[in-house]
Amino acid sequence: MSISVESSVNPEITDIPVRVADIRRGFERGITRPFAWRREQLSALDRLLEDNHIEIEEAVYADLHKPRLESFITEIKGVRSEIKTVLKNLKKWTGRRSIPFAPAVMSQGFIQREPLGTVLVIAPWNYPVNLLLSPVVGAIAAGNAVVMKPSELAPRTSALIARLVAKYLDGRAVTVVEGGISETTELLSLAWDHIFYTGNGTVGRIVLKAAAEHFTPVTLELGGKTPAWVDPSADIATAANWLAWGKFLNTGQTCVAPDYVLTTPAVQPKLIEALQKEITAFYGTDPRSSPDYGRIINDRHHDRLTVLLEGADIAIGGQVARDDRFIAPTVLRDVRVTDPAMHEEIFGPILPIITVDEVDEAIAVVNRGDKPLSMYLFSTDQMPIDSFLTRTSSGSVAINASLIQNGIAALPFGGVGASGMGSYHGEQSVRTFSHERSVVKKVTWLPNLVKFTHPPFTSKKEKQLRGA
Structure with missing residues (x-):
């Protein structure tokens, strides 16, 4: 009996582009941009960890035989501390930053941190909660829509996180895609506004090559011989x-x-x-x-x-x-x-x-x-x-x-060379998942001195511009 091409394709993989498109539409509709939405989602993530820490500890134990108290310290407490720090500083870290008045062009300016868009966070198995959710804290704080890819090598934790994220966070702009190599390959074939990958250098090179196809910026948290x-x-x-x-x-x-x-x-x-x-x-x-x-x-x-x-x-x-x-x-x-x-x-x-x-x-x-x-x-x-x-x-x-x-949190964490590129934690996480947009506004109540740079270039203009 022959098997059609359609029946041999994993329907969950073919569904990935549709799911990602839905999340991207959530960003394009402006769902993630309001300050209130960011605070609410970060608070919801904190509640997810607080309400379900026992179940999370049990899942990590099932996957890694990791002692429960060790999981609480390294998986849960660390992320909750990151959330607390970001919430405390969110307005300052995401607000406009004015620059000094620029007299040469008679203009005022400021730097506005904007969300990059829809980002992909790929996590490893060794700290399957912390290394998935810590980058997500920064992505949400910066106002992005997020697709999370937990490790298939920690299946109990992956399934639990997928269920809890769907329950606690806004599914219009935040979701989890489970699976292994095939699902990750499909995710990497899509266009993203940023990819955050934690893992080994071999896969890091694959991520970097896939990102290059779409000029996607990446953060690679790799390893090495410390x-x-x-x-x-x-x-x-x-x-x-x-x-x-x-x-x-x-x-x-x-x-x-x-x-x-x-x-x-x-x-x-x-x-x-x-x-x-x-x-x-x-x-x-x-x-x-x-x-x-x-x-x-x-x-x-x-x-x-x-x-x-x-x-x-x-x-x-x-x-x-x-x-x-x-x-x-x-x-x-x-x-x-x-x-x-x-x-x-x-x-x-x-x-x-x-x-x-x-x-x-x-x-x-x-x-x-x-x-x-x-x-x-x-x-x-x-x-x-x-x-x-x-x-x-x-x-x-x-x-x-x-x-x-x-x-x-005040120290950026990241590698250099083969151990990674980019960094995160604290304000650096917000910076990683933001575009620092420069904005300048010419004041209208002062003369436009820039006119002296416009043609025709007279001898008078030359003297003024050269400082003669």
């Missing part, structure tokens, strides 16, 4: 605490997690001992049975990470169990820059330590790779800190801490 330098002057116990927390949070599946550590041969054994104490304090002697330790997202990623352990000098951990996608918090000693663990972003609970003799050598290791999304410096000596800040490039830096730079 380095940490532990200086001989550092407090080793403090460094180990921050490194263990930053690395093994979400089972290492965090784009700004420390990817590898650089330190001296003398510091390495002390650091390993301190890391072992922190890991035991966090997860006990058997992390697999700890209710506070998650799992790897799927078998493919588990297999990818397991390969990195083959032949490595394992100082801590190393236990794996494919049946429930478990990999213990693991630290590798004496790693070389040519080892498999250094070929690409690890994105898992494996922390390599590379020993170098001095700061200059550590900086050379960092600079031989792509520019990282973040960098962590542990030192009580200002000299190595200044050396890293002036001789390397990264999206962000935290000194004597890890991850905290991502939670400060």
Whole structure:
């Protein structure tokens, strides 16, 4: 029996252009522009998170085995804090900003932030709520219509968010499109006014190429091998605490997690001992049975990470169990820059330590790779800190801490080079999803001095224009 072309096409995919067109019409009708609409939608998003936090935590646990309190902190509380900050400053961040009177042209001017239009937000699976909704906060605050694409690798969370968004937000201008590669490909084939993508560099290149077909501006939040330098002057116990927390949070599946550590041969054994104490304090002697330790997202990623352990000098951990996608918090000693663990972003609970003799050598290791999304410096000596800040490039830096730079609304968050382009959080989110329109108005009660630039160019005009 033959199958017609029509019957072999997923009706949900063919429906995507229609749904997107409906959302675009909502923007064109001016639904999203009023200040009151933006405030109401942001408040509704906040209520969505407040009313349903238990169900959200359960969905994220089902997808990632992420501890519920960890989900509350990293998925829900962070977004609600972003909403609160934006609501507090919305009028100031979206209002007109006057410029000084321009006497040369006898004109007054101002800058008006306008919404870009209809935007697409594509989220990853590792923080399936936060990394979807945080950009949406900025898009709505700027007055845009929004289409959200959650990750299909976190299906329970995706389905829940789709249902809740339809219930709480204005479906005329905000919607969720679920699905996998086919649905994302269809979305990327359409014209957008902005695309915001968080994920890996491979897909980031696909997004960028698709956007180029329509001259669509993009924000790419990617990743990379985030380095940490532990200086001989550092407090080793403090460094180990921050490194263990930053690395093994979400089972290492965090784009700004420390990817590898650089330190001296003398510091390495002390650091390993301190890391072992922190890991035991966090997860006990058997992390697999700890209710506070998650799992790897799927078998493919588990297999990818397991390969990195083959032949490595394992100082801590190393236990794996494919049946429930478990990999213990693991630290590798004496790693070389040519080892498999250094070929690409690890994105898992494996922390390599590379020993170098001095700061200059550590900086050379960092600079031989792509520019990282973040960098962590542990030192009580200002000299190595200044050396890293002036001789390397990264999206962000935290000194004597890890991850905290991502939670400060006043700091733009984004990458540089292969780790991304564009940034968001706080006012930067509003700026990302806005066009800063320049407006000038010539005052009518003063003479038009610009006339002196009009032909015919007489000798009198030349003297006045040249200042003779």
